[in-house]
Structures are given as structure tokens and as C-alpha cells.
Amino acid sequence: MNAKDDAALVAECLGGSNRAFETLVRKYERAVYNVALRMLGQPEDAEDVTQTVFVKAYEKLDTYDSAHQFFSWIYRIAINESINHSKRAKRIQEYESGMTPSLETAPDRSYDQGDLAEVVAGAIKELSIDYRIVIVLRHYHDFSYQEIAEILSVPEKTVKSRLFTARQRLKELLEARGIHQ
Amino acid sequence: MIDDNTLELMHLVIDGSASAAQREALQPRLQSDPEARARFDSLQRVMRCIESVPDATPTPCWQPTYSATSASRALTFGPSTK
Numbered sequence: 001m002n003a004k005d006d007a008a009l010v011a012e013c014l015g016g017s018n019r020a021f022e023t024l025v026r027k028y029e030r031a032v033y034n035v036a037l038r039m040l041g042q043p044e045d046a047e048d049v050t051q052t053v054f055v056k057a058y059e060k061l062d063t064y065d066s067a068h069q070f071f072s073w074i075y076r077i078a079i080n081e082s083i084n085h086s087k088r089a090k091r092i093q094e095y096e097s098g099m100t101p102s103l104e105t106a107p108d109r110s111y112d113q114g115d116l117a118e119v120v121a122g123a124i125k126e127l128s129i130d131y132r133i134v135i136v137l138r139h140y141h142d143f144s145y146q147e148i149a150e151i152l153s154v155p156e157k158t159v160k161s162r163l164f165t166a167r168q169r170l171k172e173l174l175e176a177r178g179i180h181q
Numbered sequence: 182m183i184d185d186n187t188l189e190l191m192h193l194v195i196d197g198s199a200s201a202a203q204r205e206a207l208q209p210r211l212q213s214d215p216e217a218r219a220r221f222d223s224l225q226r227v228m229r230c231i232e233s234v235p236d237a238t239p240t241p242c243w244q245p246t247y248s249a250t251s252a253s254r255a256l257t258f259g260p261s262t263k
Contacts, residue, residue, distance in 0.1 A: 124231075
């Protein structure tokens with residue numbers, strides 16, 4: 001299904017077809033869930049955000065500009081909702097513990113594949129929001145620099161710069177977790 | 182000290198965005214500069230780490246349910262009955 005199909009589905013939905021919206025949900029729910037999961041790290045948080053994204057998309061569907069790609073619009077909502085959720089969670093965490101994560105260097109360790117994935121996901125979650133977003137969109141959703149620029153409404157040059165810094169930062173975070181680089 | 186142009190080429194190559202000309206341009210720089218080679222290897226390892234994280238599937242299957250009041254365009258989601 002292409003962007004033209006998406007625009008047609010949006011038009012059908014605005015015309016009163018709930019089935020058309022259900023089709024959009026089915027098409028994008030896994031992608032939205034994965035964006036939220038990469039951004040937030042916890043499945044239950046990702047599920048909450050996914051629900052909120054589609055509720056908001058439904059409520060604001062009449063504000064969608066069909067001159068742009070539907071996926072850019074839905075991803076932008078997903079990212080904004082993930083950021084909002086993350087900020088709320090951070091405020092609660094800070095209130096409860098008053099602690100901030102440390103970057104002490106750990107001794108080198110060997111990980112099996114499952115452990116490694118968990119450690120890497122944790123390190124990605126430690127990245128600042130701007131860096132986390134570009135890593136998630138580029139590496140887990142395979143968007144081009146241009147598409148990421150459109151989703152984030154920033155110049156392509158900024159996407160590249162953030163991505164390059166994000167990888168360097170991720171390298172440091174992995175080293176801090178004992179993953180030898 | 183690795184120059185900015187070489188660093189940019191490294192990033193483009195490791196994420197598959199580089200053109201053939203850019204890939205070719207990077208090779209002699211990596212061969213002649215051990216620091217650049219080490220940085221490139223390190224970035225490749227970061228990429229492998231990123232790729233180690235599997236895709237995930239939402240655990241509940243959402244079944245959108247719509248309120249009867251179309252005027253409010255309210256939408257709620259609940260667990261699928263499938």
C-alpha cells in the first residue's frame with residue numbers, strides 16, 4: 001500500500017468510514033509501537049503511547065495535510081507522544097529517587113545475543129531525546145535522512161549531524177556498560 | 182586527528198547511505214590512517230550492536246472500537262476479542 005492509498009483511506013475516514021481508519025491502524029500499529037518501544041524501553045509504556053497516538057490521530061485527522069506523507073504525520077505524533085511520556089516518567093523518577101544515571105566505566109563483559117540486545121536497548125534509552133529519535137528512525141525504521149528530516153521538520157544536515165553524534169555517544173554508553181569497542 | 186570529511190564518509194558508509202564514489206574515496210584514507218581505521222572499525226561494531234536489538238510486536242492486539250457519537254469523533258481502544 002502506498003502513500004496515495006493512505007490519502008484515500010484518510011479521505012474515506014473523514015467521510016465517515018471507521019473501517020478505513022481501522023485499516024490505517026492495522027498498517028501502522030506495529031511501526032508506531034516499535035517507535036515507542038525504542039524510545040521508552042518498556043512494552044507497557046509503548047502500548048500506552050500507541051493507543052494515545054491512534055486516538056489523537058483519529059481526533060485530529062481533519063488537520064492532516066495530504067500534501068505530506070501520512071507516515072510522516074503518524075510518526076511525528078508517535079515521537080511527540082513518546083517524548084511527552086518520557087518527560088512525565090522522568091519527572092516521576094526524579095521525584096521518587098532524586099538520582100541521575102552515572103557513566104562509570106564497567107569492566108569488559110561478554111554477553112549472549114539476548115543480553116546484548118537488552119544492554120543496547122538500555123543504552124539507546126540513555127541517549128538524549130534528539131539523538132535517540134534519529135537512531136530509532138534510521139536504524140529500526142530504515143528511513144532515509146530526507147524522510148527523517150520531514151518527520152522531524154528539521155534540515156537534512158541536522159539529521160546527519162545528530163545521527164553522527166548519536167552513534168559516537170552510543171559507543172561511549174556501550175563502553176560504560178562493559179561492551180568492548 | 183580525523184578530518185570531518187573522512188568522518189562523514191565513515192558514517193555514510195556504515196549506514197549504507199554512501200554512493201560508490203564515496204565508498205571508494207574512503208578506502209585510501211582508512212588504509213593510510215590507523216586512527217581512521219580504528220574509528221571505522223569501532224563504528225561498525227556500534228552498528229552491529231544496534232542491529233542486535235530485534236523488532237517487537239505489540240502484545241495486545243488492539244481492536245479499535247468507536248463511540249456511537251460521531252460528533253465527538255471519540256475513539257477508544259481495547260483488547261481484541263480475536
